[in-house]
Amino acid sequence: MSRFIVHLINGLSLGCIYALIAIGFVIVFKATRVLNFAYGSVLLLGAYVVGRTHESLGFGLAVLAGIAAATVAAMLIEFLIIRRARGADLGILAILTLGVDILMLTELTRRIGVDVLTTGAPWGTTVVDLAGAKVPLSRLIAAGVAIVLVAAFTAVFKYSDAGVAMRAAAADRETASLMGIRLGRVTLAAWAFAGALAAVAAVFLGSFPSPGIDASLGLVALAAIPAWVLGGFDSIPGAVVGGLIIGVVSALTTGYQDELAFLGRGLGEVAPYVVMLLVLLIRPSGLFGTREIHRV
Amino acid sequence: MSDRLPPRASAQRRRLLRTALWTVLLVVALLPPLYLEGFWLQTGLFAMAAIIGAVGLTLLVGVAGQLSLGHAFFVAIGAYGYAYLAGEPSTGDGPAGLGLPPVVAAVGAVLAAGVAGALFSPISGRLRGIYLGLASLGLVFLGVHIMNNATPITGGYNGRDVQPLSLFGFSFSDTDPEGLLVLGVPFGMLERLWYVGLLLAVLSCWYARNLVKGRPGRALATIRDSEVAAAVMGVGVVRYKAAAFTVSSMYAGLGGVLMALAFGRIVPDAFGLALSIDFLVMIVLGGAGSVGGAVAGAVFVTTLPLILDRYSNVLPLAEAGTGGFGAPEVSRLLYGAAVVAVLLFTRDGLAGLLRTLSRPPAAPAATNEPRITEVKEAV
Numbered sequence: 001m002s003r004f005i006v007h008l009i010n011g012l013s014l015g016c017i018y019a020l021i022a023i024g025f026v027i028v029f030k031a032t033r034v035l036n037f038a039y040g041s042v043l044l045l046g047a048y049v050v051g052r053t054h055e056s057l058g059f060g061l062a063v064l065a066g067i068a069a070a071t072v073a074a075m076l077i078e079f080l081i082i083r084r085a086r087g088a089d090l091g092i093l094a095i096l097t098l099g100v101d102i103l104m105l106t107e108l109t110r111r112i113g114v115d116v117l118t119t120g121a122p123w124g125t126t127v128v129d130l131a132g133a134k135v136p137l138s139r140l141i142a143a144g145v146a147i148v149l150v151a152a153f154t155a156v157f158k159y160s161d162a163g164v165a166m167r168a169a170a171a172d173r174e175t176a177s178l179m180g181i182r183l184g185r186v187t188l189a190a191w192a193f194a195g196a197l198a199a200v201a202a203v204f205l206g207s208f209p210s211p212g213i214d215a216s217l218g219l220v221a222l223a224a225i226p227a228w229v230l231g232g233f234d235s236i237p238g239a240v241v242g243g244l245i246i247g248v249v250s251a252l253t254t255g256y257q258d259e260l261a262f263l264g265r266g267l268g269e270v271a272p273y274v275v276m277l278l279v280l281l282i283r284p285s286g287l288f289g290t291r292e293i294h295r296v
Numbered sequence: 297m298s299d300r301l302p303p304r305a306s307a308q309r310r311r312l313l314r315t316a317l318w319t320v321l322l323v324v325a326l327l328p329p330l331y332l333e334g335f336w337l338q339t340g341l342f343a344m345a346a347i348i349g350a351v352g353l354t355l356l357v358g359v360a361g362q363l364s365l366g367h368a369f370f371v372a373i374g375a376y377g378y379a380y381l382a383g384e385p386s387t388g389d390g391p392a393g394l395g396l397p398p399v400v401a402a403v404g405a406v407l408a409a410g411v412a413g414a415l416f417s418p419i420s421g422r423l424r425g426i427y428l429g430l431a432s433l434g435l436v437f438l439g440v441h442i443m444n445n446a447t448p449i450t451g452g453y454n455g456r457d458v459q460p461l462s463l464f465g466f467s468f469s470d471t472d473p474e475g476l477l478v479l480g481v482p483f484g485m486l487e488r489l490w491y492v493g494l495l496l497a498v499l500s501c502w503y504a505r506n507l508v509k510g511r512p513g514r515a516l517a518t519i520r521d522s523e524v525a526a527a528v529m530g531v532g533v534v535r536y537k538a539a540a541f542t543v544s545s546m547y548a549g550l551g552g553v554l555m556a557l558a559f560g561r562i563v564p565d566a567f568g569l570a571l572s573i574d575f576l577v578m579i580v581l582g583g584a585g586s587v588g589g590a591v592a593g594a595v596f597v598t599t600l601p602l603i604l605d606r607y608s609n610v611l612p613l614a615e616a617g618t619g620g621f622g623a624p625e626v627s628r629l630l631y632g633a634a635v636v637a638v639l640l641f642t643r644d645g646l647a648g649l650l651r652t653l654s655r656p657p658a659a660p661a662a663t664n665e666p667r668i669t670e671v672k673e674a675v
Binding site: 035081084085088089090091092094095096098099100101102103106107110222225226229233263264265266267269270273274276277280281284285 | 357361363418419422423426427429430431433434435437438441442444445446569573576577580584621625628629631632633634635636639640
């Protein structure tokens with residue numbers, strides 16, 4: 001039983017990180033209707049900057065630098081590329097971000113090479129005892145940071161002028177523009193925010209218990225796609241719930257892989273996608289997504 | 297429509313020109329085995345396999361407007377399906393096989409890919425555009441997992457050998473008949489397979505063109521532009537979308553069979569997400585929805601890294617793994633940049649560019665016509 005609790009807590013904390021990434025997908029999708037395949041590379045860029053600078057700058061400043069780099073990268077992608085292709089079909093935009101991803105990932109992979117960078121996080125490999133279960137401190141901090149960020153974001157989204165502008169722009173671009181909302185700024189802000197979230201998630205994904213920052217970290221952002229799809233494409237609470245579900249599923253299937261050996265090794269990596277397929281089979285627009293209705 | 301000639305004559309002349317062009321291309325495509333060495337033949341075979349897969353994907357993405365990231369999964373079913381059906385029955389350690397005649401195995405593998413595509417129809421028929429793309433992303437990961445773990449059939453992580461193709465006792469391998477000479481050129485596996493690949497690729501393109509120009513193609517294009525309008529016109533939207541997915545899976549399966557034959561040995565890593573992305577890049581570069589574009593894109597994407605790698609010692613490229621710009625990096629950067637540039641500047645890819653250039657400026661380009669947009673409403 002205690003083993004189950006360990007896996008559950010691990011899963012929930014991992015899920016919090018996934019939730020951050022999934023929220024990044026949701027924000028970008030709501031603001032620009034773009035499925036951002038370059039997000040994995042933005043995340044990897046954040047991690048790379050942290051990994052390369054923490055020795056000279058110290059962890060705190062390195063994280064800020066990583067966040068800044070990822071934010072700027074996301075803004076540049078929006079400003080230089082996505083904005084030029086406005087009005088294109090969703091599939092075209094998605095493939096465009098794939099192209100950007102190939103460029104960024106190739107360069108980052110070349111720079112990282114075979115190195116495994118560390119984040120230099122002060123909590124290191126500390127493990128804490130939580131109700132009889134041993135849990136890495138970094139995961140607990142990740143969960144805490146994620147909860148604070150989600151709460152802050154929800155509050156901003158709901159109450160601040162910027163948040164209202166974002167919601168208005170997402171609901172009806174044309175009307176929002178007529179009401180004096182500057183769409184360019186709103187979309188830029190959305191991408192910037194998503195970039196910052198990616199960098200924060202990257203710090204935790206690169207910390208213990210994972211081995212460190214290597215070129216495959218960008219793939220982890222892909223693992224958050226099931227979380228995003230599960231929750232529905234345009235729902236922030238959905239992204240959080242989806243993230244938690246995927247985190248728990250992947251932690252449990254990894255934790256019990258000896259019992260599940262008949263399903264093959266490396267089950268933890270596929271299980272999220274299988275869950276996604278099953279949910280889509282029953283609810284094509286995810287758990288909390290807006291259902292599309294056609295009117296003629 | 298040229299202003300110098302009456303429309304019919306102009307169209308006739310253009311058709312004649314096109315036929316002549318294709319004939320010349322086809323004749324040229326028959327020659328390489330007589331002149332080129334193994335590397336180029338192998339590269340060509342990979343390109344042909346990619347052409348077949350890319351044409352299938354362009355039917356789905358370009359014509360029907362359904363995004364798929366799961367193409368590699370169906371290519372894998374074709375490749376492994378052939379290897380399993382044609383393989384020798386297991387004699388102990390090695391992966392098993394059914395020992396069917398290779399041609400039967402190839403047909404079976406294509407059908408298996410089609411069945412897998414049809415099984416996905418509860419999802420492919422209901423989801424639209426990028427939503428389907430995301431759902432099919434799951435298939436790729438599931439596929440790699442199965443390939444790595446279903447060791448008795450797939451050989452697991454290390455992959456399995458592929459039985460060479462043979463037809464009425466003539467084997468498409470280096471032996472049987474041994475030392476075959478055609479016009480004084482020794483005809484081994486690659487030379488013989490070249491013609492199989494060429495035939496399959498040409499047939500695939502021809503079939504796809506007919507499909508696009510015929511009733512199903514028009515129905516799918518209507519679905520792409522507006523599902524509601526298509527339904528009103530009497531097009532069974534769910535059925536057609538599922539059918540498009542199935543046909544595209546069978547194309548992928550056939551591409552997979554040829555790929556397996558050209559490789560001689562298949563491993564799970566070759567059929568991951570990267571392959572799916574490659575296929576998308578191919579059709580986007582060529583211009584989604586255009587069969588000729590898919591062919592051009594497939595040739596570019598498959599041959600670029602191989603050629604750069606081959607000439608890496610002549611080109612100012614760093615050695616792989618030294619942290620510099622080696623052949624793999626340069627080819628990936630080139631094709632990433634090509635994707636971004638093509639989509640930003642000519643949204644319809646090479647095919648669209650050619651169409652615009654060959655058309656008199658007065659005629660409006662097809663893409664400028666407004667598409668019917670759908671009204672979406674939140675519940």
